[in-house]
Each structure stands twice: as structure tokens, then as C-alpha cells.
Amino acid sequence: MNFMKKQNFLIKLKKEKKLELVGPSVEIQKSYSIKSDNCLRSAKILFDSDLYENSVSEAYYAMYNASLSLFFQCGIKCENHTATIILLEELFKLSDLKKNLETAKKERIDKQYHVSDKKNFEITKDAAKSMIQGAEDFILNLYAYMGRLSNDDIGQIRFRFSGF
Numbered sequence: 309m310n311f312m313k314k315q316n317f318l319i320k321l322k323k324e325k326k327l328e329l330v331g332p333s334v335e336i337q338k339s340y341s342i343k344s345d346n347c348l349r350s351a352k353i354l355f356d357s358d359l360y361e362n363s364v365s366e367a368y369y370a371m372y373n374a375s376l377s378l379f380f381q382c383g384i385k386c387e388n389h390t391a392t393i394i395l396l397e398e399l400f401k402l403s404d405l406k407k408n409l410e411t412a413k414k415e416r417i418d419k420q421y422h423v424s425d426k427k428n429f430e431i432t433k434d435a436a437k438s439m440i441q442g443a444e445d446f447i448l449n450l451y452a453y454m455g456r457l458s459n460d461d462i463g464q465i466r467f468r469f470s471g472f
Contacts, residue, residue, distance in 0.1 A: 314394050318472040320393050321370045327360050329469060332383035332462065340377035344370045344447060351440050360436035361419040367439035368416035378454050382462045384469060389413060399468055402453065415439060423438050 309317070323325035351366035375392050378400070379385070386392050393413065397406035415435060 343371035363436040367443040
């Protein structure tokens with residue numbers, strides 16, 4: 309998606325109140341961190357139970373909820389998965405994490421909405437294992453970034469947000 313399409317998409321979401329500045333909230337931030345942790349735990353439990361497709365979905369949601377935790381640290385409400393991915397790069401300058409979340413979203417959609425047969429069982433198992441590892445790395449890097457954010461950084465992020 310080129311920059312103008314991204315910007316128009318974000319403007320549309322702002323008009324629909326699906327993307328907006330709110331007050332930063334430690335409480336909501338922590339709630340999304342807990343959701344993220346629970347999704348990652350669920351992904352591992354599902355993996356251990358040979359429910360690989362479901363494991364992929366939960367690993368993605370662990371990453372997505374961690375992203376929402378970051379957003380609420382900065383006072384940004386976002387109710388759209390695609391916008392979350394865009395903002396990781398455009399607003400937070402986290403290009404690598406954006407790519408990881410985008411890939412995870414595609415994998416989740418593939419596993420959630422398409423049926424695989426028995427011969428793809430090992431491929432799905434490998435994908436689930438990779439997704440869990442990717443989610444762990446994503447969350448670790450995202451939380452490290454969050455720990456480095458200063459109040460000035462958050463102010464700059466909120467200022468950039470107002471440009472959409």
C-alpha cells in the first residue's frame with residue numbers, strides 16, 4: 309500500500325472513530341499485555357495438543373495485543389488490524405516489527421480460513437512452531453522498545469499521529 313493510500317485509510321478510520329488519540333492509560337496498556345501473554349500461553353498449549361492451526365492464530369493475537377499495549381502507552385486507540393500494522397512503521401518507525409506482524413497476520417488468515425489436509429500436517433506444525441518463536445521475539449523486542457520510550461518520545465508520536 310503506497311503512502312497516500314495508507315494515509316487515506318487512516319483518515320477514514322479516524323472519521324469512523326476506530327483510530328483516535330485518547331489519554332495514555334497504564335491500566336489498559338497492562339490489560340493488553342496480559343491478553344498478549346495469555347494468547348502466547350494459549351498458543352503453546354494448543355501446539356502441545358497438536359492443534360497447530362489454532363496455535364498460529366493465538367500466536368498472532370499475542371503479537372497484535374502486544375502492539376495495542378504499546379499504542380495505549382502512547383494514548384492511541386486502534387480498532388483495525390491493518391492500521392495497527394501500518395502504524396508500527398509509519399508512527400513508531402518499527403519497520404522490522406511491522407513486517408513480522410504483517411507476515412503473522414497473513415499466516416493466521418491462511419490457517420484460520422483455509423483447510424489443510426493430512427499431508428500438510430508437518431508443514432502446519434512447523435509454521436505453528438515458527439509463529440510461536442516469532443511471537444516471542446516480537447513481544448520481547450516490542451516491550452524493550454516500550455521500556456525505552458520517554459515522555460518526549462510519546463509526545464512526538466502523538467504529534468505525528470495528528471498528521472494523519
